[in-house]
Structures are given as structure tokens and as C-alpha cells.
Amino acid sequence: MRSRRGRRRSRYYLWLLLATLILIARTPVAADMARRWLPLVKDGIHDPKSPALRLLQQPGEALSRLPADVAGSQVNWTAALEQGRINPRTNILPETKIRVLDTDILLNLRGGTPIVRFPHRQHTVWLDCGNCHEQLFKSKAGANKFSMQLILQGEQCGVCHGAVAFPLTQCGRCHNTARDKPLPAAAVRGS
Amino acid sequence: MRKGMLMCLLMLMAAVAVLDVAPARAEYGDVVLNKRSDKEGMRPVIFSHWFHRIRFRCKVCHDELGFKMRAGANDVLMVDIVDGKFCGLCHNGQIAWGTERCDLCHSGRHGLESRIHGGNQSLGPGRW
Numbered sequence: 001m002r003s004r005r006g007r008r009r010s011r012y013y014l015w016l017l018l019a020t021l022i023l024i025a026r027t028p029v030a031a032d033m034a035r036r037w038l039p040l041v042k043d044g045i046h047d048p049k050s051p052a053l054r055l056l057q058q059p060g061e062a063l064s065r066l067p068a069d070v071a072g073s074q075v076n077w078t079a080a081l082e083q084g085r086i087n088p089r090t091n092i093l094p095e096t097k098i099r100v101l102d103t104d105i106l107l108n109l110r111g112g113t114p115i116v117r118f119p120h121r122q123h124t125v126w127l128d129c130g131n132c133h134e135q136l137f138k139s140k141a142g143a144n145k146f147s148m149q150l151i152l153q154g155e156q157c158g159v160c161h162g163a164v165a166f167p168l169t170q171c172g173r174c175h176n177t178a179r180d181k182p183l184p185a186a187a188v189r190g191s
Numbered sequence: 192m193r194k195g196m197l198m199c200l201l202m203l204m205a206a207v208a209v210l211d212v213a214p215a216r217a218e219y220g221d222v223v224l225n226k227r228s229d230k231e232g233m234r235p236v237i238f239s240h241w242f243h244r245i246r247f248r249c250k251v252c253h254d255e256l257g258f259k260m261r262a263g264a265n266d267v268l269m270v271d272i273v274d275g276k277f278c279g280l281c282h283n284g285q286i287a288w289g290t291e292r293c294d295l296c297h298s299g300r301h302g303l304e305s306r307i308h309g310g311n312q313s314l315g316p317g318r319w
Contacts, residue, residue, distance in 0.1 A: 038216060044300055045217045045308050047234055052298040057220045059241055073219040074240050088248045092280065096255055126244075128254035159260055163250075163307050164220040164240045 036076050037063060072167045078122050100124045104187040106177065107146055115177040118186060141190045202213035222262050225305045228297060238278075258278055262307045304305035 037060035040046045041053055059073075066086065067079040080086045090098050101120040108116045123132070129160060133139040136159065144156075151158040162168045177184065207310070209223030228235045243252070252258045256277065259265050264279065270277050272279035281287045 029193075037218065043217045043221075045221060045223060045237055045303060046301045047298060050234060050294060050298040052294045055295060056298070057242060062245060063241060075241075077244070086245050088244060088246050090248055090254060090287065092251055093255055126249045128250040131249065131253055131260065164244075167219075180251060 015044065027130070035064060035068060036060065036123070037074070069166065071169055072165075077126075077165070081125060097130055101129070104184065105141060106183060106187050107190045109191065114175040115170075115179055115183070116174045117184070118174075119178045132159040143190045144191060146191060200228065214243045219309040221308045223268060223299055223305055224263075224268070224306055225303055226263070227268075228299075229301055229303075233293070234297040234301065235303045236296045237299045238296075259270075264307045 037058070039058055039060070040056055041048050046053060046056075047059050063073060063075050066076065067076040067083065069076040081088075090096075101124050103120045105118045105120070106115050107118055108114075131140075137144050137155065146156060151161070154162060157174070158168060161174075166173060183189075218239060219242055220242070222238045223235050225235035240255060253260055258277070267277045269290075271277055272282070275283060278296065279290060282296075283289055
């Protein structure tokens with residue numbers, strides 16, 4: 001038969017274990033899995049004394065309702081748009097022409113990492129042709145010399161990816177097409 | 192044996208408590224505009240991409256309004272905003288609240304650099 005002291009002690013261990021688990025659940029590592037956004041007052045750029053902090057929307061309030069991703073703003077913006085979870089305006093001036101293109105271009109055809117299938121559609125629903133052509137990229141298949149080094153330095157695809165669109169740590173989202181299978185027939189061959 | 196277990200648990204708790212200090216990090220894609228604000232005694236301006244892209248596609252600002260896609264590349268003056276340019280095309284009391292609500296835009300800490308914050312920048316290797 002166990003003594004009362006023994007029982008009390010095992011309850012004490014149980015509480016200690018529980019407290020440890022709660023603390024672990026609050027660490028950044030675990031929080032990443034559960035998607036957590038810093039409140040504005042702790043984000044390091046908002047002035048905690050600014051009267052705006054009571055009025056501005058907290059990122060978590062808006063972003064937690066959108067399809068999840070693991071990096072950047074932790075939102076899969078392509079999915080958010082395609083599923084109709086958001087419907088951002090395409091224009092303010094009524095005369096603006098909305099241009100959308102649905103062709104894919106295969107890049108990195110000669111490299112060692114998987115091929116990069118660049119999709120025009122997922123880009124032009126957000127962006128206008130002029131955001132990329134002709135300054136950033138020439139609109140001719142194979143006419144641009146891409147370089148991962150430059151991308152990592154914030155040029156080419158890195159102008160947006162790593163700043164506003166999904167970050168460069170998500171290699172597989174760009175290097176998305178296997179090299180050892182037949183190439184997708186509909187896609188245009190780039191460089 | 193029990194004592195050993197207790198020590199282990201206590202040390203684990205201490206380690207976790209130390210790790211728990213989450214680093215301050217601006218939201219991904221937040222841009223600080225501070226070419227003149229600080230010098231003129233106003234808090235720097237914070238522009239959030241996450242908030243605006245829920246409501247507007249990139250092309251609205253970067254094509255229709257002509258915001259260049261480089262933090263600091265646009266010479267934004269308050270008089271121009273009040274005049275209906277830059278942020279003022281929307282923050283005019285019609286599409287969004289107007290320019291009289293200074294604090295909502297000028298909400299940054301003093302001394303911030305004009306650039307994209309949020310742990311990811313488009314300039315310089317190893318900073319993404």
C-alpha cells in the first residue's frame with residue numbers, strides 16, 4: 001500500500017511535468033508549427049507608445065484565417081486567391097486594362113536541381129506585365145540569363161521572392177518539375 | 192533517483208524559459224518609409240504588405256499608382272499625398288480614411304532605417 005506522502009509526491013511530479021509541457025508549447029519552435037504572429041507592439045518597428053497601436057489590425061487576426069504556409073507571412077497567397085478566400089481589387093481607375101496570361105515557362109533546363117516551371121497565370125492575377133517586362137525580364141523565351149546567385153541577392157525573381165512573395169528558402173516551389181520525367185508539353189522552353 | 196529526476200525537470204524548465212524569449216520581428220514585407228519623417232519630428236511611416244494585399248493586387252500600387260518596387264526608390268512627400276498621389280490616391284476619405292489621421296501611418300519607432308523589414312530583404316545575400 002502506498003503512503004500518503006508518496007501519493008502527494010507523485011502528484012507534485014505530475015504538476016511539474018505539466019508546467020514543463022506548457023512552457024515547451026510556448027517556445028518559438030512549437031509556435032511555428034501552430035502559426036503565430038507577433039503582436040504589433042512586439043514587432044520591433046512599431047513604437048509601443050504610438051496611439052495607433054490600439055487601432056491597427058493585428059496580423060494574426062487577419063492572417064490566421066487564410067490558407068497556411070510555413071514561411072514568410074505564413075499564408076499561401078496563391079491558394080487564398082484561387083479559393084476565393086480573398087478578393088483583392090484589380091484596379092482603381094476604370095480605364096485600366098486587366099491583363100492575365102496563362103503560359104508556363106521552363107527555366108533552369110541545363111542545371112542540376114529540378115527544373116523551374118515559371119507560371120504566368122499565378123503571377124499575372126497579382127501583377128501587371130509591366131512589373132516584369134521589359135526591364136526585369138525580356139518577354140522572349142530563352143532571352144534572359146538567370147542566376148541563383150543574383151536571385152539570392154535580390155535581383156530577378158528575388159525582387160519579390162524574399163521580400164513580399166514567398167521566400168527563397170522554399171526551394172521546391174520554384175524548382176518544382178522533375179528532370180527525369182517527360183517535360184510538360186504545354187510549357188514553353190526558356191533558358 | 193527521484194532527486195535526479197527533479198533536477199532534470201527543473202533544468203529542462205529553466206532551458207525552456209530562456210528559449211521562450213521570442214525575437215522581435217516585423218511582419219514579412221513591412222516597409223518603413225523614413226526619408227524625412229524623423230527629421231521633421233514625425234514617427235517613421237510603416238506600410239504593411241500583408242494588410243494591403245488582402246484588399247488590392249500588387250498591380251494597383253505598382254502599376255496604376257506607379258510605386259517603384261524598391262524600398263526607398265519613391266520620393267514620397269506629404270504634400271503629394273495630401274494632393275492625392277502615392278498613399279493619397281486611396282487615403283483620401285473615399286477609398287480609405289484620409290490624411291488627417293497622422294498617427295495611423297506615422298506609427299514607427301524613431302530612428303528606423305528606410306527599408307523592407309521582417310527578416311527578409313531583397314538586397315544583399317544571406318539576408319532573406
